[in-house]
Amino acid sequence: MSDIRIQNLQKPVAVAEYLFRRLHQIGIRSIHGLPGDFNLVALDYIPKAGLKWVGSVNELNAAYAADGYARAKGISAIVTTFGVGELSALNGIAGAHAEHIPVVHIVGCPSTISQKNGMLLHHTLGNGDFHVFANMSVHVSCEVAKLTRPGEIAAQIDHALRECWVRSRPVYIWLPTDMVEKQVEGARLDAEIDLAEEENDNPEREDYVVNVVLRALNDAQRPVILVDACAIRHRVLGEVQDLIAKTGLPVYVTPMGKGAVDETSPTYGGVYTGSASPPAVAAGVEGADLVLSIGSLKSDFNTAGFSYHTSQLNTIDLHSTHCVVRYSEYPGVAMRGVLRKVTERVDASKLVRTPVAAVVNAVEENRDDSKTVTQAWFWPRFGEFLRSGDIVVTETGTANFGIWETKFPAGVTGLSQVFWGSIGWAVGAAQGAALAAKDLGLDERTILMVGDGSFQLTAQELSTMIRHKLRVTIFLINNDGFTIERWIHGMTAEYNDIARWNYTALPAAFGAATTGKQTWAKTFKIKTKDELEKLLKNKEFAQAKGMQFVELFMPKEDAPRGLRITTEIAAKNNARTE
The missing domain is CATH 3.40.50.970 (Thiamin diphosphate (ThDP)-binding fold, Pyr/PP domains)
Incomplete structure (x- = not known):
């Protein structure tokens, strides 16, 4: 039937x-x-x-x-x-x-x-x-x-x-x-699925929030914009860029907001991380009498251990589902509509703009006399290697904190998992990001920054990158173990040690041609600043036509400034008993 x-x-x-x-x-x-x-x-x-x-x-x-x-x-x-x-x-x-x-x-x-x-x-x-x-x-x-x-x-x-x-x-x-x-x-x-977000269900409430924001901007003597993760995740970067362009206000990002704005703009002030911020950045954000916070996600590592020194009385938070003006919350008023109306209605001539300190890749300032590649020197130097269109994936550990010291060219996409922080995430994520770029028809570099400890959890994903001929450059930071855990607790503890692998043999082991006429994957061992400088200046390396696997040696106990400060706070929080 x-x-x-x-x-x-x-x-x-x-x-x-x-x-x-x-x-x-x-x-x-x-x-x-x-x-x-x-x-x-x-x-x-x-x-x-x-x-x-x-x-x-x-x-x-x-x-x-x-x-x-x-x-x-x-x-x-x-x-x-x-x-x-x-x-x-x-x-x-x-x-x-x-x-x-x-x-x-x-x-x-x-x-x-x-x-x-x-x-x-x-x-x-x-x-x-x-x-x-x-x-x-x-x-x-x-x-x-x-x-x-x-x-x-x-x-x-x-x-x-x-x-x-x-x-x-x-x-x-x-x-x-x-x-x-x-x-x-x-x-x-x-008929395709309608993916458009619904308009704010209460126009009067939305207009009220918009008017409050406009009054606050007009009254402020030191207003700043702080862009965080959910501005990226909920796709309002276009609205954010329009607001920045019209107002000309100083703009800062959080670690999870890295890459959300043009870091070459004269109004860009840097990465705000509470107590781990550079002095100029801390002064710019904490000295503001109005912080317009867009898409904030105030997790511990995103705030350097909840170490923000800002007042809620001086803060307006715009989120994907609600807005918070000082201590008043407005459910159902989403940030996209508010941002559009504020940008449309703001009178830029009435705003006070405070100059920001120039953000630079401080390479020479962090160079020492040794041949050793240090965290402090490497991350600014890495910034000089980047170019517009790059996708940079950083792993939980030294990379997630070191990238704070890297100034991006315009158009660089930064991917990190600061909140969930599952070690090994970045290797798989780099494969997915590189594949997405390929599916989009983009001829862009995907660059993975991963520590040796994290890499060992998900190293097999090299196989998938090789199988699909993905254009990935991997900087494996060989610092002999779990450095972030060492700084939280157990600097010399055995549980923070790992097995020593022959890392540069892995592309070939997973099926990549590394020699002969069909060479597709290239491997490098870098132990000194001079070796790294030579590699980063190499035009063929910069083109990154295939897989490039760089084993980069750094000292076991060396860590970026931001990581040292954040893990010190984390260790104290972990030790609290009441």
């Missing part, structure tokens, strides 16, 4: 085809993940939708890569299998949730019939509960869509993808094997 629900469909398509075509429509071109028996049939539909299957070496790396892809491209997707696969990815998905990254997590799961019958299937806990893993993901997803009723599936998919984009958080899509080829209404695909 024919199914009347299918007979009434105008353009019947399989669920998997509908899902993957929707992913293509919202801008995704590559799908990360690993195959498993509960998702295999669904994977057959990926190329049919014009998408590319990436494949990764494990689900955790795939989740990190999806995170990096979304940061560079706007949104991403990962496919895992039920239980063993999705749980392996969960740490990476949790990081995306914490850091406001839109990732679509699709999980192939047992059929609804198997679930109904409580079958003792592999990848289960053997207790008949097939929802236990999805229930875990509820806490790190802004939407969970269980695709079990064909008549509702298309709407569920559309809603989940819109939520992922608008809220900039992961969503979880549960796809049973017997639903993969069920037919749904393909006519819906003729």
Whole structure:
């Protein structure tokens, strides 16, 4: 007997085809993940939708890569299998949730019939509960869509993808094997999902906030703008740039806001990190009588251990879901609308502009007489190597703190996981970011800065970079262990030591041609300043046509200034008993 629900469909398509075509429509071109028996049939539909299957070496790396892809491209997707696969990815998905990254997590799961019958299937806990893993993901997803009723599936998919984009958080899509080829209404695909954010639901409240901001700007004698992570994550950088251009006010960024603004602008004042800030930056922000904070995420490492010295009485916070003016909160008033109206209505001639100290890459100021490559000297020197269009990925550890001392050229994208801080994230994220650049048709360099300890957690992702011929330059900082942990506690403790690998042998071990006419990956060992200078000035190295793997030796106990200050505060916080 024919199914009347299918007979009434105008353009019947399989669920998997509908899902993957929707992913293509919202801008995704590559799908990360690993195959498993509960998702295999669904994977057959990926190329049919014009998408590319990436494949990764494990689900955790795939989740990190999806995170990096979304940061560079706007949104991403990962496919895992039920239980063993999705749980392996969960740490990476949790990081995306914490850091406001839109990732679509699709999980192939047992059929609804198997679930109904409580079958003792592999990848289960053997207790008949097939929802236990999805229930875990509820806490790190802004939407969970269980695709079990064909008549509702298309709407569920559309809603989940819109939520992922608008809220900039992961969503979880549960796809049973017997639903993969069920037919749904393909006519819906003729109209793309409306991803536009809703206007603020209370125009009067929004106008009130705008008027308060305008009055505060007009009255202030030392106003500044402070740009943070959620300005990037919730895609208001265009509005931020318009505001900066019109007002000409001094602008600073946080560590998580690095790369959000043009650092070559004469109004750019540097990276504000509370007690870890350079004196000129601290004076500029803490001496302000109005801080217009955009998209703040005041985590411990983003604030150098909660060491801000600013007053809420002098602060206006603009967020994606609400605004806070001094001590008054305005729910439902999102920052995009406020920023646009403030920019439209502000009279720049009435504003007081305080000059900022010039931000430079202080290379010579941090050069000493030794041949050793030090953290203090390296990060400013690295800034001189960068060029517009670069994507710079920094790992939790010395790199995340050292990059504070690097002045970016205009147009550099900085990616870091300061809040979640899962070591090893950056290797996968660099793969995802480089793939996103390739999918966008950009001929740009992706540069990964990673410590040896972090690298050892996710080194296998070199294999995926090599497999897809991604243009990645890797600076592996060999400082013999977990330096950030050494500075928090246990400078000489055995648990902060790691095995010593032959790092430059790894590209070849993972399949890259490193010699002969087909050389694609090049490796370098750098132990002195002069060797590094020669490498960074090499034109062929600067072109970065393939993979470049640089093992850069630094002293074990050396650390950037910001890391030393922040870890000292962190150690004190960890030791508190009341």
